[in-house]
Structure formats: structure tokens, C-alpha cells
């Protein structure tokens with residue numbers, strides 16, 4: 001008898017559940033409509049005052065048995081989920097999102113491709129220091145089949161007294177050496193002026209972690225005609241990285257490579273904490289190629305092989321590695337730059353030598 005009673009009451013609950021479900025989804029549709037209007041008018045999705053007003057109205061009407069606190073709690077959850085719905089719609093509308101473009105974006109640099117079948121290696125010293133240094137590094141990279149030469153001419157240093165880079169002279173040097181070996185140049189720019197200056201010398205502009213949210217610079221590089229390697233800020237969420245990429249894409253420059261380079265955590269045995277989940281997540285959420293900077297993320301050489309393997313296993317389209325012909329006397333990041341032998345054994349360990357040689 002008791003069981004039958006429960007059964008009957010549960011049937012009643014099932015009916016109410018159906019009604020609640022229908023009402024919740026009807027509510028969600030209205031929330032979406034409000035979201036679209038807000039977006040068109042550049043209004044924030046979250047409106048705490050409206051929510052507060054709504055909770056007050058509800059508690060006034062509430063006659064129990066649920067307490068006012070419980071009612072507010074439940075409706076807060078509904079409002080939270082509603083807000084997510086409004087935000088998700090916008091996220092799906094981002095030009096860099098997978099929803100907007102199903103197929104992978106391939107970055108074509110001359111006869112090379114980033115985001116194709118073969119992972120690329122972008123290597124070179126932290127900073128351009130001299131012709132001898134660049135030549136020593138580039139010739140070894142070339143021997144190993146690496147086609148992308150990196151090197152900083154404008155260095156964003158934490159201390160204003162640290163080596164700031166050779167500027168235009170550094171870019172000129174790197175271009176000359178790269179041309180000698182048929183390599184492509186990747187170098188960081190930190191301002192609109194530097195961008196203009198670098199245009200003549202580089203093949204890929206790098207936007208460093210510290211400038212990921214320098215929106216004016218993002219807009220400038222969005223107008224440029226060359227690919228952009230955008231690094232994740234060390235305090236930035238993946239959503240923020242995506243939005244930063246959107247700044248560039250929305251301006252018309254669709255050639256963007258995202259770069260995970262580690263984030264700041266409490267861990268101090270690595271320079272930053274490499275967030276490898278960023279790779280598959282970004283590949284799911286965006287159509288842009290994703291590479292991993294294994295030097296800045298870890299800040300140490302002894303784990304570079306397993307970390308590089310892990311990055312590629314996670315789906316990275318390439319790696320960025322710091323290599324110096326004589327790291328001991330490097331003017332920056334001395335401890336994390338590989339020497340030429342170490343780099344050769346990394347390439348060997350990753351099985352990349354042949355692949356990079358046969359062209360990307």
C-alpha cells in the first residue's frame with residue numbers, strides 16, 4: 001500500500017518535473033533573447049541589480065515550505081546558468097571559434113605550413129646578440145632541418161637594467177643569417193613603432209605573454225599582413241587568450257598561431273607551470289594552430305624531452321625552444337637555453353629531424 005502511494009506521488013512529481021523542464025527552457029529562450037539585445041547594445045550580460053530585484057520579488061511571494069534562502073539559492077543557480085547561456089552564444093560567435101570555422105586554420109609561410117600534418121620546430125636564442133652567435137645557431141638548426149629561426153631584438157625584460165636587445169640591428173642581423181640558410185624569422189614586437197620597423201625583417205610577428213592584453217598592439221598587428229604568434233599571458237585564462245586572438249582576427253589578420261608558455265602558480269621548481277590541457281582545449285575551442293614554448297614554461301633543460309613529447313602527444317602543432325651556441329655567456333635566459341648538442345639530441349629524441357627536413 002505504502003509503495004503504491006509513493007508510486008502515485010512520484011508520478012505526480014514526474015509531471016511537475018516535465019512542467020518545470022518546459023518552463024526552464026522557455027525561460028532560457030527568453031534569457032537568450034535578452035542576451036542578444038544586450039550584445040547588440042554593448043551592455044553587460046550580468047545584471048546583479050535585476051537579479052536582486054527578482055530574488056526580492058520571489059521571497060515576498062514565497063509561502064514555503066522552502067525557506068527564502070533556499071528559494072534564493074535555487075534561483076541564483078538558474079540565473080547563473082542563464083548567464084552562461086548568454087556568454088556561450090557570444091563565445092560561439094567568435095571568429096576564432098571552432099563553431100565559426102570547422103576546419104583547422106593552416107598558416108602558410110612561403111613553402112612552410114604551421115598547423116599542417118607535421119609539427120614544426122621554432123628555435124633560436126632568447127636574444128639576438130651577434131652575427132657569430134646567430135650564424136652558429138642557424139647553421140646547426142638548418143642542418144637539423146629546422147626552418148623557423150627565433151630571436152629577440154626587442155626584449156621585454158623585468159628589470160629596466162637587463163639587456164634590452166639590439167633593436168633594428170638585431171633584426172637586420174637575424175634576417176641576413178636566416179636568408180643565408182633559407183629560414184623564416186620569428187621575432188617579438190612590443191609596440192606599433194616596433195611593428196612597423198620589424199615588418200621589413202620578420203616573417204612572423206610574436207606578441208609576448210606580457211603584451212597578450214595590450215589591446216592597441218593587438219589591433220595594430222591585426223592590420224598587419226604577416227602571421228602572428230600570440231603567446232598566452234602568464235596570468236591569462238584560455239578564454240582571455242581566445243579573446244585576445246579575436247582582436248587580431250577581427251581586424252582582418254586571420255593568420256594567428258596560439259602559444260601556451262606556462263602560467264604563474266605557487267610551484268617554483270619550474271619557471272612557470274606548463275598548462276598542457278590548454279593544447280587540446282584550444283584545439284577544441286578554436287580553429288587556430290597551437291604551439292608550446294617548452295623553454296619559458298619550464299625554465300629548465302633537464303625535462304625538455306619528456307615535456308616536448310607530452311606537448312606533441314597533446315596535439316600541439318609545434319614547439320618553440322631556446323637554443324644558444326654558448327648558453328653560459330647568453331645575455332638573457334642563460335640557464336634555460338639548450339646548447340647545440342642538447343638541441344640536436346632533443347630533435348633526435350622527438351624523431352623530428354627527418355620530418356622537418358622533408359619540409360613541413
Ligand SMILES: C=C(O[C@@H]1C=C(C(=O)O)C=C[C@H]1O)C(=O)O
Nearest residue numbers: 031034045046047050051079082
Ligand atoms: C536575463 C537577464 O540576464 C542575466 C540573467 C538573469 C536571469 O536569469 O534572470 C538576470 C539578470 C542577468 O544577470 C536579464 O538581464 O534580465
